[in-house]
Amino acid sequence: MSTLYPEVRFNRKSRVLSPEEVAEFGRRIDALRDETRAKIGEQDAKYIYRVRNFVRYTEIASRSALMFGGWIPPVWLLASVALGVSKIVENMELGHNVMHGQFDWMNDPSMNGASYDWDTVCSGEDWKHTHNFMHHTYTNVLGVDHDIGYGVLRMTDSQEWKPRNLANLPMAFTLMVGFEWLLALQNLHLEDFLDGKAPLTKVLSKGGSFAKKATRQFTKDYVIFPVLAGPMFLPVLAGNVTANLIRNVWAFSIIFCGHFTEDVEMFENNLDKETKAEWYLRQLKGSSNMIGGKVFNFLTGNLSFQIEHHMFPDMPANRYVEMAPEVQKICAEFGQHYNTGSFAKQMTGVVKRIAIHSLPNETVKSIRTTLNLQAEKKGITGKVFKRLAKAAEYAPL
Numbered sequence: 001m002s003t004l005y006p007e008v009r010f011n012r013k014s015r016v017l018s019p020e021e022v023a024e025f026g027r028r029i030d031a032l033r034d035e036t037r038a039k040i041g042e043q044d045a046k047y048i049y050r051v052r053n054f055v056r057y058t059e060i061a062s063r064s065a066l067m068f069g070g071w072i073p074p075v076w077l078l079a080s081v082a083l084g085v086s087k088i089v090e091n092m093e094l095g096h097n098v099m100h101g102q103f104d105w106m107n108d109p110s111m112n113g114a115s116y117d118w119d120t121v122c123s124g125e126d127w128k129h130t131h132n133f134m135h136h137t138y139t140n141v142l143g144v145d146h147d148i149g150y151g152v153l154r155m156t157d158s159q160e161w162k163p164r165n166l167a168n169l170p171m172a173f174t175l176m177v178g179f180e181w182l183l184a185l186q187n188l189h190l191e192d193f194l195d196g197k198a199p200l201t202k203v204l205s206k207g208g209s210f211a212k213k214a215t216r217q218f219t220k221d222y223v224i225f226p227v228l229a230g231p232m233f234l235p236v237l238a239g240n241v242t243a244n245l246i247r248n249v250w251a252f253s254i255i256f257c258g259h260f261t262e263d264v265e266m267f268e269n270n271l272d273k274e275t276k277a278e279w280y281l282r283q284l285k286g287s288s289n290m291i292g293g294k295v296f297n298f299l300t301g302n303l304s305f306q307i308e309h310h311m312f313p314d315m316p317a318n319r320y321v322e323m324a325p326e327v328q329k330i331c332a333e334f335g336q337h338y339n340t341g342s343f344a345k346q347m348t349g350v351v352k353r354i355a356i357h358s359l360p361n362e363t364v365k366s367i368r369t370t371l372n373l374q375a376e377k378k379g380i381t382g383k384v385f386k387r388l389a390k391a392a393e394y395a396p397l
Contacts, residue, residue, distance in 0.1 A: 013263065014285065015335030026277020028330045033312055036319050040105065044316045048103050048111060051094050058086035062243075063225060063236075070235025080239040084246030085299070090119045091251060092301025097317045099124055100132060120247075122184035123213040130186050136313050140259075140286035141267050147259065148266065150175065150182065151191035154357040156266045161360045164194060168358030169351075179248035180217075184210050250299070253347060254290075258306030261288040262349035263339045283310035284331065289324070289340035296343075297321060307338065 017025065065079035095118030097103070103111040110116075117124040130146060138144040142158060149155045153172055154165040164171075175182050188206050192198040221240040229236040265285040274282070290296075290304040297304050305320035308327055315323075331338040341349075356364060 013337035017281075017334060017336075021334060022277050022281065023275070025330065025334050025336070026275065026280050029280045029311060029327070030276070032323060032326050032330070033315070036312075036315065036323055040316060040319070044103070044318060045106050047318045048094070048098070048106075048316070051089065055086055055090040055094055058082055058089075062086060062239075066236045066239040067225075067229045067232050070229070070232045070239060076235050076239060080242040081246065083239060083243035084250075087119060087243055087247040088250050088299055089301075091247060092254070092303060093298060093317070094301075095119070095124075096301050096303075099128055101314050102316045117213075119217075120184075121180045121210075121214045121217045122186075123209045126184065126187045126209055126213075132313070136310065138269075138271070139283055139310060140265065141269050141271065143269055146186060146189070150186055151189055152182075152194070153354060155260055155353060156357065157361045157364070158266060159357070162195065165358050168354050172354050176249055176252040177245065179252045180244065181214070184214060253343075254300045254303055256350045257290055257343060257346040258288055258303055258309075259286070260350050260353055261339065261341075261346045262353060263337060264288055280311055281336070283307070284336060284338070286310065287339065288346055289338075290343050290346055291340060292343065307340075 062079045062083035065075055066083070069075035070079065095116065098111055098116045099113045099118070101113035104113055113128075118127075135145055135147045140148060142148065142156070149159070152175065153168055154161060185207070188203050188210065190203060193200050193203045221244065222237060225240060226233045226237040264287065267282060267286070284307055287307040287310045289307050290300070292300070292304050302317035302320045303309055305317075305324050308315075308320040308323050309317065311327070312320075312323070328338045328340075359367075
């Protein structure tokens with residue numbers, strides 16, 4: 001295990017680097033950043049304006065279709081899905097990236113990260129604190145990065161096991177379905193109430209910005225537009241519920257595939273002497289990419305390049321596609337695992353991780369021991385043995 005990184009769970013696929021190699025790795029990543037930054041200009045501005053136009057026109061078209069043709073099942077279905085896609089792109093490719101300050105250089109107030117607020121329950125200010133600052137500064141540092149399980153899921157054997165963690169999978173499903181709402185509550189730290197550390201009244205007392213934004217968002221989607229539709233009230237209401245559900249499930253899936261696959265590592269809070277190069281390595285080891293085409297990348301907000309996003313959060317996300325091969329090349333030269341795979345592969349790893357950490361460490365270790373003994377007794381070897389042992393690979397050794 002690297003002395004530079006007292007990792008809670010380390011990736012055996014990566015070579016331990018000397019301090020000199022770490023510094024050189026950082027220099028190479030910095031050079032790539034500077035080279036790409038020098039290219040930013042009109043092409044990037046045109047791109048983000050096209051994204052904004054896509055969001056506007058798809059929302060207008062889908063809401064109009066729901067209002068005037070929502071009683072026709074195929075029209076309702078198409079319009080609901082289109083509205084869901086519009087919300088996905090607004091949240092992930094427009095809002096998320098603009099609020100990272102990726103387009104502040106344009107000096108366009110409508111594209112300024114400090115003032116932009118997106119079409120979701122979580123307020124821009126709350127998001128910029130929990131995500132832009134806490135998560136991107138302290139990526140996967142236990143006890144500091146609240147995005148590790150969002151306070152309700154156990155994601156590593158170094159987190160204390162609690163009886164409520166038996167519900168890891170059902171809780172993850174609840175988080176997925178109601179993602180925009182539970183994400184908006186993140187600043188309240190509901191786990192303090194669930195663990196008996198604070199009364200509910202104290203937890204809710206921090207929810208001023210949540211209440212304000214949630215009321216506005218709920219009124220927009222579930223009151224104003226349905227009422228304006230008149231006799232189409234129910235189809236429009238159902239369409240908005242469906243669109244938000246589509247956005248929630250997709251956003252949860254992409255975010256978890258970028259942060260909690262099998263090879264993603266967690267870290268102890270030992271950052272007082274961390275260099276920029278070591279920070280780059282932590283971003284690499286705490287992230288995972290997904291392989292997909294242009295449409296897939298667009299719908300993920302280019303978070304299919306989560307490694308690059310963690311390394312360069314204020315870089316226009318449309319540049320990640322050209323940076324990713326270079327980052328991967330540098331990682332290969334330094335023997336560092338570049339965690340990437342298909343969406344199906346990464347999502348499978350996420351589910352396995354959530355499931356295995358629903359159990360106490362001792363139970364997982366016992367299961368692993370039993371599987372090994374049974375495998376040896378029956379003479380099971382090769383791929384079959386590996387699949388059995390895989391069931392408990394997160395068990396502490």
